[in-house]
Amino acid sequence: MSLEQIFATRTARMKASEIRELLKLLDQPGIISFAGGIPDPDLFPGDAFRDAMSTCMMPDKQAMALQYSVSEGYRPLRDWLASEMGKIGIPCDADNILITSGSQQALDYLGKLFLSPGDTALVSWPTYMGALGAFNPYEPTYDQLTINGNQGAADFSERAKAAGGSVKFAYLSVDFANPTGETVDRAGRDWMLDQAEEMDCAVIEDAAYQSLRYDGEAVSPILALEIARKGTIEACRTIYCGSFSKTLSPGLRVGWVVAAKPVISQLVLMKQAADLHSATLNQMAIHEVAKAHFDSHVATVREAYKARRDALLEALERHMPEGVEWTRPEGGMFVWLTLPKALDGAELLARSLETQKVAFVPGRAFFADGSGGNTLRLSFSCADEATIDEGMLRLGMVLREAMGDSG
Ligand SMILES: Cc1ncc(COP(=O)(O)O)c(C=O)c1O
Secondary structure, three states, X not given: OOHHHHOOHHHHHOOOOOHHHHHHHHHOOOOEEOOOOOOOHHHOOHHHHHHHHHHHOOHHHHHHHOOOOOOOOOHHHHHHHHHHHHHOOOOOOXXXXXXEOHHHHHHHHHHHHHOOOOOEEEEOOOOOHHHHHHHHHHOOEEEEOOOOOOOOHHHHHHHHHHOOOOEEEEEEEOOOOOOOOOXXXXXXXXXXXXXXXXXXXXXXXXXXXXXXXXXXXXXXXXXXXXXXXXXXXXXXXXXXXXXOOOOOOOOOOOEEEEOOXXXXXXXXXXXXXXXXXXXXXXXXXXXXXXXXXXXHHHHHHHHHHHHHHHHHHHHHHHHOOOOOEEOOOOEOOEEEEEOOOOOOHHHHHHHHHHHOOEEOEEHHHHOOOOOOOOEEEEEOOOOOHHHHHHHHHHHHHHHHHHHHHOX
């Protein structure tokens, strides 16, 4: 007997990505990679964390650091976050905040909280592939969310009903999105709130990259706009997901959710059932580092990534052939390329690794319907400026050759 035959039906939608095999090749020497959407380890605040970890292991703190703790999360960290949220127009208190093991865990819990099989989740085409991975086991139907598009609440609701459920939430990576680098503008955020009001659904605001703005004006979080409309977070349908992964450290796995208290209470029950709480020592260390260094550290990170973003945009201008288009993000880690229709990102990756040793992520995996074959994602967070130029020179050659082949 094979146990695979008795796996639950939800596992049918938990698929390994086809590109993972190709990306294993990245460990080879000489590869220039724009694939990983990860922070540059050279920018981690290592000294600050070393000090913070020793402070947390001092005799007066270690009993707490090494002990079980509450599911809601380490209270001083939640207090600090509540005050930070206040600064961006989200007045709330610690009871509106749940600490999660990265914002990825929040996405899993929100899928679990809202989605029954056949319910609809609205996501952009493309969207963060980890969000699709988190929602898939709850067996939703996806519908395409185009901000300020000509499809609205009535269209979404009608299609959701035909699919056997209702629209439960819209999920948006709002600032410098993964994968496109694009930001939802103020009008788009207002539009989203209007549509959600009409559909009576939740809005999941994924703010993983929010602190990484390099130019342009900050746009108020959707939750802040909704609080301004309604007067209190308790009346809001927006659920804000934050993360320390892109600013301080992804390895410590500390993220947070901000929402009305009934939502947080339900998520706390999920947290209890799933893993009791996020690692106490990690939360304490993040708190130590954040309270002393968050703003100054983020300023350093921003400066480094801004230079790399600029280098990538300049290199694209220099080296991309006619017919290739790309986004110009005001922050984050990603630039998104759209190629002539005949090209396929996965085939290009294979060709690019073989002939030019340049890696990127083919775009298809970010589309809930498997479209987007002619797109790809470049991450500029981990390469220095000279390498970025060399990488784009090589990618330009791969694309020219492929465009020649495809006629
Ligand atoms: C848009 C977005 N949301 C959430 C996450 C999850 O990050 P973490 O779980 O490390 O907070 C990522 C990670 O890449 C991301 O790009």
